[in-house]
Amino acid sequence: MKKECGLGRVLEPKETVPASAWKVDNSRDLRKGEARIAIKLINIEWDSFQQICSSCGYDDEKIKAKILYIIERRGKLHNPFTSTGGVLLGVAEEAYDGQFPGKDVAGGDMVYCTSSMTGIPLYIDEITGIDYNYGQISCAGYAIVFETSRLVKARKDLRNNYTLAALDEAGNLYGAHQMAVDDGARYIAIIGKNTFTTAVFGAALRKAMGPECRIVAIMDKYLRGSLSEAEVNQTLRPLIRETYFLDLTEPIAAYREMKKKETIAGSFDLVIITEDIFGAEALAVMLAKTKGGLYFTSIANHYGSAQLAAENLGKVVNMYAFDQFVENYHKFTLDLIEFTQFKLEEINNLYEKKKKISRLTKSRSKEISINKAGRDDDFIYSSEVTRNLMDEVLNIARFDCNVIIQGETGVGKEKVLSLIHQNSERRNNPCIKINCATIQESLGESDFFGYEEGAFTGARSSGKAGYFQLANNGILFLDEIGTLSLNLQTKLLRVLQENQFYKVGGTVQQDVNVRVICANNIPLKGLVDEGRFREDLYYRLNICTIDVPPLRERRADILVLAEGFVKKWNKKYGVDRVLSPEALNGLYNYYWPGNVRELENVVHRLIIGSTGVVINGNAVDDILNEDAYGDMMMNVKQRVERTSELNFDELMAQQERRIIEYALRKEGTTRGAAKLLGMSHSTFSRKKIKCGL
Template sequence: MKIKEIMTTDLIFLDPKMTIKQVAQIFMENHIDGAPVINNEKKLIGVLTKSHIFKLVSEALSFDTLVEDLMIKEVTFSSPEEEIEYLLKYSNVGRLPVVENDEVVGWCTRTDLVKAFFESHNEMVHELQTIMDSTHNLIVAIDEFGTIKTFNKSAQNVLGISAEDIKGKNIKDVFPNSELLKVVATGEAQTLQKIELNNRWFISNRSPVNKDGKIIGAVAVLQDISEVELISQELKSVRELNRELDAIIDSSFDGLYITDGNGQILRLNKAIERISGLNSEDFSRKEDDGLVEDEVVSKSVTDEVLKQKKLVTIIQQTKAGKTALATGSPIFGEDGEIVRVVANVRDITELNELKQKLEQAEEINKHYQNQLKAYKGPKHGYDDIIYSSHKMKEVLNLVSALGEVDSTILITGESGVGKEIIAEALYKTSNRSNGPFIKVNCGAIPDNLLESELFGYESGAFTGAKRGGKIGLFELANNGMIFLDEIGELSLRLQVKLLRVLQNKEIVRVGGNTSIPINMRIITATNRNLEKMVEESTFREDLYYRLNVIPIHIPPLRERKEDIPILVTHFVEEFNNKYNKNKYFSPEALDSLQNYSWPGNVRELENYIERLLVITPGNRITLRDLPSSIGNRVELPFSNVSIDGLPPLKEAVETVEKCLIEQAYKKFRTTRKMAQALQVNASTISRKATKYKINLGSD
């Protein structure tokens, strides 16, 4: 800064012939304490200040003393172009005249200098604050005691805190996790620290502030890298998508390659090697029309797309001796020019072979279905029952005969044999078919809940009971039929109540005392041995005889294997329609299914057929598609014993022995009768049972 920028130019000049009295009057009227003295030529000859007047008074001199007698004649002056630092050389001079071309043009005092420095300081502070507020980075500074001194606008905007509210406070009170105090304490800078503030990521650089070798504070500069992080994530996503695209292209059975607008090959998949007979490295170094020149293909689909500027499909003959269907799709840029061509090459030689195989398979399937339909026996009006065996025919003949009576029926059989279907057939053929048909699975409902479901309840009968009560399933079955499945799971308490229903033809709701007459037919079913349960006192004998008025036993599937082919045909048709498939079993696979024992019976067979139709890749289900537990199973002709695969002979013999003893015990219950049936000694039975850990109980 130059002196001319701070000097006073509105000057009052003194004449050397003026008296001190006159000068005092001038000083008082103009509120000044000094002035330059000039001659007639306006040249500086001296300086007079109020200090001279004070001296005159203290020495008791006359106020008529002339200026020239009291003024300072050897005057130090400055040029207006001098820097203000020039004034510092004359710190003992209170006022400095400014002279240019021998003429006084200004007057500079210490007050002017202080004012200049103050304004300069304020301007520098303002510029510094403006710079910090203009920067995109967050800036926070503290002194050596942790007091916040600087908090720029970026920090205010990001952190949502006003500088006025935070300056002067200790940083621990505002940012408890700040590391700035640690920087002050250690004097060590912390650089490139990644931190998160208000869901945004920053790189923080923290540095100590040194002055004359002493740490007087610390400053943190935080650079927002959220956008960089976002770009990094986007680039990562792009790379992932690119890898996925490469994987998708390479997994295609059809050949795929992409060229630019000049026919230069940019990307291709592995299927191109198989179809073209050319190594992919050689392929990628060529232009598409170069493939024609090298007789790799007979015609270029890309060349045709670039000429016609539209989707093109052609037939190609490849170097590998294959016939291919090639389709080229143009991709246009913003200027309407083709920037990419995507070519799809399909080996129609293989398609023709597959077509022939499919036609052959369909002919075999048609012939096979016609043969199976010949096995499909009459349904006797029961649409849900598929059978051809004599045993099932006897069961259904019995069902038809029972339609005219109202007797209680007990249906027995293993799980999955179709007890519920037989119960529905009894309902459809009965004189109650116009009434309701209620199904109840006694094993699927908790005992306390089952009672209220069957008998209903009155309002307030128990906590949570519906206001107004509820009608039970027995009442809903009035004038119709109720089917109680898994009757063997019924508790003894409910067995007593069911016995009363059978005897009295009436029920009493839970929480009530009024008998309600009912007219219904009861059909029950179980896969358990109720006779044994009666012996074990887990099922009431009187209830058993009430339920077992007319028994119907449904034989397991292993005892009526002639039903298996027709059931397979039925399920194949059903699931083909359901899943829009066209699958069928080979004769070998069907034979294997028929030879399997099917411990889960018809339900297991149905579920297994559905699984095979869903997971088998081809339309023809062969022996190889069956698991070893079915495909390698050997059935013994004299029992339901089966052996998986080909185990060692000793192991197979022991397996058969164990199964025979178990079956004999189930049938005869005594060692003596078992020995007679198996034509061995009773001691042999006991020894074998001990060997195979079979509990024969007490004879």
């Protein structure tokens, strides 16, 4: 008989499993094959916990609010930025048929749920505490588990915090243990992400290979948590023979330093990679012997980059990643905790003596991808400017009013629209997007309002629904609304005033309930002042105005957006490219007249045009400045060839603008551009403002 795995709980998108769904039903009532757990403690996957904490500035109340927000939006604790969840501890409360999943589990038992929370519907009433050392929250609420979920009775003789943290690594601990046994590994290195994780992997390997096996650990020197190097070293012994603190973002320098201290560096039988800093995977390849083993605790630990690093170094290594279910590996982990409980108690006692701290940035790439970035419905950002914009957008989304979104071409106005739609009461109804610049004056009325059968020559025999009818009960997005003729603006105003219209050729009044959101790349108020846009329509639309700033005014976003686009195109093309610090600097300093759309285009071209793993600064410079001057002069030539009469003043003004824009593109700053053109900074600044740049 087929076991229930929660497919009926999936809300968005349909026909997928709970773990990959965007949203699940977390209602309390049970269905066939389900059980409910009263939650006491949640262990959030480490990278997810770090991202949440960093995006909230390690502020307790903001962290709690962020976690509750994720659960409210998704029905589960599934961080969309890291795409990870965690595991939980709670009391077996009720089962639909009286039968809980898991061996010997009954109502009232304290249990561990070791299935990932990415697929577990969850509701939290309140969060009562945050443990920054383990990445855990104490809370009250419930989880819905299924017949396929893994429940294990809690051990009264083991402390809940470190037991739950170890169970979150259960499969990896078992896999590393087995790999060491199978390979007969005698020399093992662990690239650890924190003290606790390094300790439990050390215990798993020590249990596998005994006291004679040499196990060393490497940790990033900028990430020790609240412990000093001496404390970490002392705490990890005797599980770990020696711990080295290196800059993992510079793998070659790190390897050379390691080689001076550890004579067997380059000859390790097995290297365990638990950290996902870029550079850790290359260091692992260098540490391992030829045909040695690399064990990745997650595919996210840059497995693909390690393959490329091995190829570049001409080194053959065996690579493994454990990320699957194995029967009873939780028993192995519980036995392991018992085996090393004395050491885990020591770590726990040391943690409790230390105050909460804001952990230091691991590396530049880590800062970009985890610590600094925020993300709301795929809107990636880092700057305070955009963070404030997101707060404004999410607030406006709750109010069912018309909105004007303003900003330069390519700033992300449609992303703002998506945020409003997904966070509004109309989220489950259509969002119809129309580019007004493509609407022909003669067909505009029928496009907006539709027509009846035989309304005009060439009309469809079945008639046609217009944009308003298609968007009924949802959102109608009118992009470049400033291009509509005054005649169409008048007809649009009437519908907004009365919420009614007639189809072309129709006699039956159509009622409509539509939220109109419009966008324009120049302020509509300016068009009103020029007489090109109806003032009464402007005030009907302008209940709320959202101004999306250009990318050059939120430069901190450039880095996280660039990394996001790299990830996107890497996935599409099956490659593993990274941007060097010089490349990131080049992107950061550029003027970006085309904004986010231009940035995505540049990153796309960099991914396709690069042959190596690392994209350097020269590659960025080549693309940003290619033919800039030639393109500018070609524009003048084409204009002269197409025009029989020229307005000298207009032509000079346009070319002045292009020259100012070219200088900004090439130099990236107003001071540099002024120097390039041989003028004072103040003169250049005045001309820049005059040109609207």
